[in-house]
Amino acid sequence: MSAVLGDAASPALLARGQTHATVTAAISAISLHRRFGRYWLAGFAIALALCLLLVFGTGWLLHRGVGIWGINMPVAWAFAICNYVWWIGIGMGGTFISGALYLARKDWRSSINRYAEAMTVFAVAVSGIFPILHLGRPWFFYWLFPYPDVMNVWPQWRSSLEWDFFAIVAYLTVSILYWYVGMIPDLATLRDRAPTLGVARFYGLLALGWRGEARQWRRFETLSLLLAGLAVPLVFSVHSMVALDFSEALVPGWHSTVFPPFFVAGALFSGFAMVLVLGIPMRRMLGLRDYITDVHLANLAKVLLAAGLVVAYGYCTEIFSAFYSMDRFELAVTLRRMTGAYAWTFWGTILCNVLSIQLLWSARVRRNHAALFVIALLVLIGMWLERFMLIVTSLYQDFVPSSWGMYYPTFWDIAFLAGSLGLFLLMFLLFVRLLPVVSIFELRKLVHKGEVKST
Amino acid sequence: MSASQPVALLVEFASAEELLGAVGRVRRAQPDCAIEAYSPFAVEGLDEALGVRHDGVAPWTLLGALVGGVGTYALEWYSAVFNYPINVGGRPTASWPAFIPPALEMTVLGAAVFGVLAMLIGNGLPRLHHPLFDAKAFERASSDRFFMVVRAQGQNFDMQGAREFCESLAPLSINEVSQ
Numbered sequence: 001m002s003a004v005l006g007d008a009a010s011p012a013l014l015a016r017g018q019t020h021a022t023v024t025a026a027i028s029a030i031s032l033h034r035r036f037g038r039y040w041l042a043g044f045a046i047a048l049a050l051c052l053l054l055v056f057g058t059g060w061l062l063h064r065g066v067g068i069w070g071i072n073m074p075v076a077w078a079f080a081i082c083n084y085v086w087w088i089g090i091g092m093g094g095t096f097i098s099g100a101l102y103l104a105r106k107d108w109r110s111s112i113n114r115y116a117e118a119m120t121v122f123a124v125a126v127s128g129i130f131p132i133l134h135l136g137r138p139w140f141f142y143w144l145f146p147y148p149d150v151m152n153v154w155p156q157w158r159s160s161l162e163w164d165f166f167a168i169v170a171y172l173t174v175s176i177l178y179w180y181v182g183m184i185p186d187l188a189t190l191r192d193r194a195p196t197l198g199v200a201r202f203y204g205l206l207a208l209g210w211r212g213e214a215r216q217w218r219r220f221e222t223l224s225l226l227l228a229g230l231a232v233p234l235v236f237s238v239h240s241m242v243a244l245d246f247s248e249a250l251v252p253g254w255h256s257t258v259f260p261p262f263f264v265a266g267a268l269f270s271g272f273a274m275v276l277v278l279g280i281p282m283r284r285m286l287g288l289r290d291y292i293t294d295v296h297l298a299n300l301a302k303v304l305l306a307a308g309l310v311v312a313y314g315y316c317t318e319i320f321s322a323f324y325s326m327d328r329f330e331l332a333v334t335l336r337r338m339t340g341a342y343a344w345t346f347w348g349t350i351l352c353n354v355l356s357i358q359l360l361w362s363a364r365v366r367r368n369h370a371a372l373f374v375i376a377l378l379v380l381i382g383m384w385l386e387r388f389m390l391i392v393t394s395l396y397q398d399f400v401p402s403s404w405g406m407y408y409p410t411f412w413d414i415a416f417l418a419g420s421l422g423l424f425l426l427m428f429l430l431f432v433r434l435l436p437v438v439s440i441f442e443l444r445k446l447v448h449k450g451e452v453k454s455t
Numbered sequence: 456m457s458a459s460q461p462v463a464l465l466v467e468f469a470s471a472e473e474l475l476g477a478v479g480r481v482r483r484a485q486p487d488c489a490i491e492a493y494s495p496f497a498v499e500g501l502d503e504a505l506g507v508r509h510d511g512v513a514p515w516t517l518l519g520a521l522v523g524g525v526g527t528y529a530l531e532w533y534s535a536v537f538n539y540p541i542n543v544g545g546r547p548t549a550s551w552p553a554f555i556p557p558a559l560e561m562t563v564l565g566a567a568v569f570g571v572l573a574m575l576i577g578n579g580l581p582r583l584h585h586p587l588f589d590a591k592a593f594e595r596a597s598s599d600r601f602f603m604v605v606r607a608q609g610q611n612f613d614m615q616g617a618r619e620f621c622e623s624l625a626p627l628s629i630n631e632v633s634q
Contacts, residue, residue, distance in 0.1 A: 019599065020495060020598065020599035021598060021599040024495070024597075024598040024599060025598075146530055146531075146534065152539070153539060154534040154535070154538065154539050157531045157534070157535055157550075157553055157554055157557065158550055158553040160556075162557065163556035163557055163560075166527075166556065166557040166560040166561065167556070167560050169560070169564070170560040170561065170563055170564040171560075173564055173567070173568070174563060174564060174567045177567050177568070177571050178567070181571055181574070184580075185495075185496075185597070188597045189495070189597040189598060191597075192594045192595075192596070192597045192598065193594070193597075193598065204583075208575065208580040208581035208582065209579075209580050209581055209582030209583060209584070209585060210578075210580065210597075211493060211585060211587060211596070212493050212494055212495060212596055212597055213491050213492065213493050213578075214491070214492040214493075214494065214498070214501040214502050214504075214505050214507065215491075215502065215505070215507055215510070215578070216578040216580075217494065217496075217497040217498075217501070217502070218497075218502040218507055218510050219510045219511075219512050219573070219574045219577050219578055220497065220574060220578075221497050222510050222512040222513060222574075223512050223516075223570050223571065223573075223574040226512065226513065226516050226566070226570050227567060227570065227571075230563050230566055230567055230570075233563070234560075234563045237556070237559055237560065237563075238560075241556060241560075244556075441495060441496045441497075442496070444495050444496040444599075445496040445497065448471060448496065448498075
């Protein structure tokens, strides 16, 4: 295990010579004093433009209905569901880093958990848009909620789509609570260091009057532990519910007990890829090299590789169980995936998710940030293709040849995908500018731990 | 701050270890005072040094889990068995395995919401202002300084004696703050 504070010989989680004062000053200065230049503004403009596209698309969808997408029978699920599963899967990266690695007492989570949690909140928020817009009459989405309505009917408790609604609501709420509560001590730091009264009031209101008294810290630490313990089973259950949306249906290629664990692994895989894709440019542009070091990126790459291998095992299991079952429909779907009209999505998935990550076995690649960035990007593309492949290839050739049909995306399909990327980017850019991107109090704790060890 | 108000001592230290040592010594030597300890991160052992045993977050979290889980299950059962029973090919109306997923999600949600509320309310948050924020030195309590606040508790408290004792601990500074 690498040391906390750096020295010449061993790689470290923090650069040399860090103290409580330097970590506080460096991280809080990003929110309080930093001037965000052209790159931030350019990114913000692009994100805003894509968001506008999403707004227009949503308006058009509400006016015309889901027919503006390329979906029809037999392929009634396509881009919107892919986007939903992709975004909610990305969310898992943050929850895993802040929950499971906290319980495992891994020090390297300290400087990446904040932005990973922010990523989770934004990704889950973006993902929630798609199932609602896909409802046909999205303005009645609250019918999913069990309330005493005048129609005297209740939600269908036995439907996995209803379970999914509960899963998203619980996941989004718990993610926001976890993220915000974990930020309170840092918001207090920003309040105390604010250059003007207006800024102090802004962060002061958000900090809720936090003072850092020992009793406050005690409750805070107990809650952190409990929330970590709750978040881990929650995130596993959420991705299992997402998988049950598919595997509860009697559709060849979906109806499989391997789906829940397979989806959990896929979510972890894409989540860690997004943590890398966001972290590598962020540490460069915000000058966070002293805090997000080579050790962090290499560790993320190792988890990415491990999760990718589990996903690859999932692919093998799917193919094996199709042949082992001797079910002619299962077999037909499996062979169609590899050779049919959408075979390029299958082979693209294999290339991105199975082959590209094999480079991560090499320590040299794990230290090369450009290579890591490209591999993580490929994984994100691969995971999107995988969802498209799983969804569309199971649907486009139904049980009887008379109900076969192709799916082609329309302009609006692509607009919604691009718009969701824009919305995510917009929220992340605002987060980077306004809120502490690294958990300052956890870095102080790390500094303290390093001091205690070295004396 | 008016002179008639009771006063507390704000004692500043440079490190967590000094604060931890000071809290223990003041607690032993000055029985008639209440001590608070402020640090920029959770210092291990500080709560024990102050004699804090229970924080109450865990029981409330458990209660939230029960409210969320049992409540959701009860709602599902009531709606599916009594309020709106549907006979689907003679299958039981109380199909409990299908009721578990929403109940599980609401268990976690209830636990998290109650836990956060217990933390905030137990900590006296949210709060717009606190007298300690008037002390200039206290700004560094969220950065790199460690503070002990000694307040009078009971009639026998000797402020002058407490101040002299705190000075013997070699702090960086001692300030008087209003309660």
